[in-house]
Structures are given as C-alpha cells and as structure tokens.
Amino acid sequence: MMRVVHYGLGPIGAGIARLIAGRPDLQIVGAIDVDPDKVGRDVGLVIGLPNELGIQVSADAPGVLRATRPDVVILATGSELARVASQIRQAIAVGASVVSTCEELSYPFDTHPELAQELDRLARGQGVVVLGTGVNPGFAMDTLPLALTAVSQRVDAVRVRRRQDAARRRLPLQRKIGAGLAPAEFAEQARDGRVGHVGLLQSVQAIAHGLGWRLDRIEQEITPVLAAVETRTDALVIPAGHVLGVRQTARGVVGGRVLIALELEISIGAEDPRDQVVIEGLPRIDVVVNEGTHGDLATAAIVVNVMNHLRHVAPGLRIMADLPLVHYRSA
Numbered sequence: 001m002m003r004v005v006h007y008g009l010g011p012i013g014a015g016i017a018r019l020i021a022g023r024p025d026l027q028i029v030g031a032i033d034v035d036p037d038k039v040g041r042d043v044g045l046v047i048g049l050p051n052e053l054g055i056q057v058s059a060d061a062p063g064v065l066r067a068t069r070p071d072v073v074i075l076a077t078g079s080e081l082a083r084v085a086s087q088i089r090q091a092i093a094v095g096a097s098v099v100s101t102c103e104e105l106s107y108p109f110d111t112h113p114e115l116a117q118e119l120d121r122l123a124r125g126q127g128v129v130v131l132g133t134g135v136n137p138g139f140a141m142d143t144l145p146l147a148l149t150a151v152s153q154r155v156d157a158v159r160v161r162r163r164q165d166a167a168r169r170r171l172p173l174q175r176k177i178g179a180g181l182a183p184a185e186f187a188e189q190a191r192d193g194r195v196g197h198v199g200l201l202q203s204v205q206a207i208a209h210g211l212g213w214r215l216d217r218i219e220q221e222i223t224p225v226l227a228a229v230e231t232r233t234d235a236l237v238i239p240a241g242h243v244l245g246v247r248q249t250a251r252g253v254v255g256g257r258v259l260i261a262l263e264l265e266i267s268i269g270a271e272d273p274r275d276q277v278v279i280e281g282l283p284r285i286d287v288v289v290n291e292g293t294h295g296d297l298a299t300a301a302i303v304v305n306v307m308n309h310l311r312h313v314a315p316g317l318r319i320m321a322d323l324p325l326v327h328y329r330s331a
Contacts, residue, residue, distance in 0.1 A: 002307060005030035005070040005096070007087060009038055009057065011170045012101055013076035014047040015300040020074070021049060023304065025331040030068040031057045061087065065094045072307055075100035079198040081112050088119060088130060097128040097310050099303055103199035105132025106142075107206040107319055120317035129310045130317045135298035136162065137199035140289075141262055142206040143320045145277045148285050149211070157280040158207055159261045164292055165270045166245050171235050173295070177245040177266050178224060180236050186224045186243045196222050197264055200250040204260050208252055210321050213259060215252040222248045225267040233268055244268040302326065 004026055006017045013033075020026045021044065031043040038046045044053035058064050065073070073091035078084045081104040088105075091098045108116040123130045132138070141160045149155050166174050178186045178195040189195040201218060208215050224243045231238040238244060245267025252260035273292040279285035309323045320326070 001025060001027050002072060003027050003029045003068065003070045005032065005064060005068055005073045005091075006043070007032045007061065007073050007075045007091070008077035009033040009035070009043070009046055010076065011172060012296065012299055013074070015296055016074055016076060016101075016303050017043065017047045018049060019300045019304050021047070021053065023331045026304070026307070028053060028055060029070055030064040031055055032059070032061045032064050033057050034059050061090055065090055065096065069094055070096045072097045072099060072310070074303060075102065077102075079103045081105050081108050081115060085115055085119065089122065092119075092122045092126050092128055092130070095126050095128060097123075098130045099306060099310075100130075100132050101134045101299060101303065102132050103134065103137055104202060105130070106134070106137040106199060107202040107209065108132070108317070109209075110205050111201065116317055124316045127315045129313060129315055131306065131310070131319070131323075133302055133306055133320055134199075135293055135295050135302060136197075136264070137203045137206065138320055139298065139302055140275050140293050141200070141264070142203040142210075143326075144275075145207060145279065146210040146321060147325075148277060148279055148287060149281075151283070152279060152285070153282045155211060155279060155281040157257075157259050157261070158211075159278040159280070160203075161263045161274075161276045162265070162292065163270050163273050163275075164264075164266045164295060165268070165273045166266050167233050167268045169266075169295060173266070174233065174236065174245075174268065178243045179233075179245055179268050180238050181224075181243045183224055183226065183241070183243065190222050196246050197248055197266060200248055200262055200264060203262055204250045204252045206319060206321065207260050209319075213252070213254060215254055215259070217253050219251045219253060220249065222246055225265065225270075227268075231268055236268070238268060245270070301328070305329070
C-alpha cells in the first residue's frame with residue numbers, strides 16, 4: 001500500500017484526496033494546509049467526506065512529513081514553480097516522491113533551467129521521482145497529441161483547440177480567468193500575469209520535446225471573451241461588456257512556420273465545449289472529445305492514475321512523456 005500525504009487542500013487538492021480516500025491501494029497518512037479554517041480539523045470532513053479519517057490537517061509541513069515518512073506527496077498549492085519549489089524540496093528531503101498539479105512543473109526545463117536541474121539532482125540523490133501533471137498541462141493539450149502521433153509516419157504540424165464552459169467549474173478558476181472584470185481591469189491583470197491560464201507555454205515545449213523539434217520561438221497572446229448580455233452564474237453577475245473568460249494562444253515557430261498551434265478558451269457559457277487535436281502529416285489525424293475533458297475530475301484522476309507508474313521510471317525530475325502509458329486501473 002502506498003502511503004500518501006496531501007499538501008494543499010483547496011478545491012483541486014480536496015478532489016484528489018476524496019478519490020484517494022476511496023482507493024484500497026492508497027493510504028492517506030497526513031494532510032497539510034495553511035488555511036486556519038482547515039487546520040486542526042479532520043481531513044475527511046475538510047475534503048467533504050461524510051466520515052472522519054482520523055487525521056488532522058496541520059500547517060506544520062516539515063513536522064507532518066518527518067512524522068509520516070510518506071511514499072508520495074500530492075502537492076496542489078500553486079501554479080508557479082518558484083512558489084512551490086521549497087515545498088518540493090521538503091518532500092524530497094524525507095524520501096518522498098512528488099506528484100504535483102503545479103502547471104510550470106509539467107515541463108520546467110526551458111523556463112526554469114537552474115531550478116529544474118536542482119530538483120532533478122535532489123530527487124536523484126534520494127531515489128525519488130518528481131512529476132508535474134494534470135489535465136492541462138499534462139494531458140489534453142500535450143500528452144494526448146503526442147500519443148496520437150504513435151500512428152504517424154510523418155508529422156508536419158500539431159494543432160489543438162480546447163474550449164471549456166467555466167460555468168461548470170469551480171469559482172477560483174472563474175476568478176483566475178477574469179470572469180466579471182471590466183475590460184480595462186482584465187488588461188491590467190493580464191499584463192501582470194494575475195489572470196489567465198498557466199501552462200500553455202509548457203504544453204508547446206512538451207510537444208516540441210516529444211517530437212524532437214527545436215523551436216525558434218514561442219508566440220503567446222491572451223484576450224478577453226466579453227459578455228454580449230448580462231450573464232449570471234451561481235456566484236457571479238457579469239454585466240454586458242464585462243469579461244466572461246479568456247482566449248489564449250501559444251504558437252511554436254520554426255523558420256517562420258507555425259508547427260505547433262494551441263488555442264484555449266475558458267469562458268462562462270462557452271458554446272459547444274470540446275477538445276480537438278489535429279495532427280497534420282501522414283496520415284492526417286483529427287480527433288474531437290465532445291464536451292471536452294472535465295478539468296477538475298480529470299485532474300484528480302490523472303494524479304491518482306500516474307502514482308503506480310512512478311516505480312517504472314528512473315529517479316529524478318520527470319515529465320509525462322517519461323512514464324509508461326498512463327491509464328485507469330481498478331484497485
């Protein structure tokens with residue numbers, strides 16, 4: 001049985017913990033969060049289970065990790081690698097592997113080369129694995145396109161379009177995409193990096209790495225999706241002309257040609273949600289996931305489903321392409 005500590009019990013972390021709590025092959029041995037409304041309470045009640053698990057949430061991360069000595073730490077505390085790096089180091093220090101939803105960790109080698117080298121060295125030294133994953137990045141716009149090229153004789157270009165209805169998602173994500181902001185507020189926050197999806201850049205880099213392409217540059221753009229009429233959700237009232245969400249693009253360019261084109265729209269009430277992957281080449285491949293891959297459910301699932309694959313890869317900082325085929329398996 002694999003011993004697990006949950007580090008971060010926000011909506012995503014709690015969803016992962018609920019899934020793990022129902023698995024007989026996985027055992028929750030500790031839980032860490034700094035939210036004073038969670039600290040001291042039983043983790044089962046914090047994550048929304050009807051029963052207690054006999055484990056209290058603690059803000060003392062080093063203490064929990066030293067006392068429990070987990071096999072794996074599930075880290076769901078932030079999107080930026082620099083912010084969560086110290087937490088990863090804490091887990092490595094007690095000999096635990098790390099599976100994290102940190103988007104920048106999914107492919108950190110180009111954007112954070114020195115930090116990536118350090119984490120790789122530390123993980124190798126302790127014989128553990130560090131991995132960033134999730135639905136996006138981690139699956140829908142990088143791992144899935146790469147998997148589809150298994151039947152390609154030639155790949156000329158990769159295009160992925162993902163459209164998500166944010167009304168079906170958690171409130172923190174709606175805030176993250178700027179829902180409810182005036183256009184001027186959105187523009188200001190976009191410039192500061194306070195609004196928008198994190199990870200599109202890493203998905204481009206992961207695809208290029210997998211296909212052996214050396215990109216000249218990566219172009220990115222973020223624009224708001226605006227409400228034509230007043231729009232309401234369970235938590236928000238968005239006036240006409242205000243922001244429903246974001247449309248982001250990232251393009252990998254070689255010799256003036258766009259070889260990788262990713263487009264992501266996450267907005268309140270987005271019509272015809274779907275994921276579409278097109279592999280231009282021989283043969284041409286065009287795959288559509290109708291209604292799209294559910295972000296929150298899929299993130300929890302992939303985090304759990306990768307855990308039993310960790311022992312099949314060498315220690316160090318790893319990416320999804322390093323793992324054997326990740327798939328669901330009943331416990």
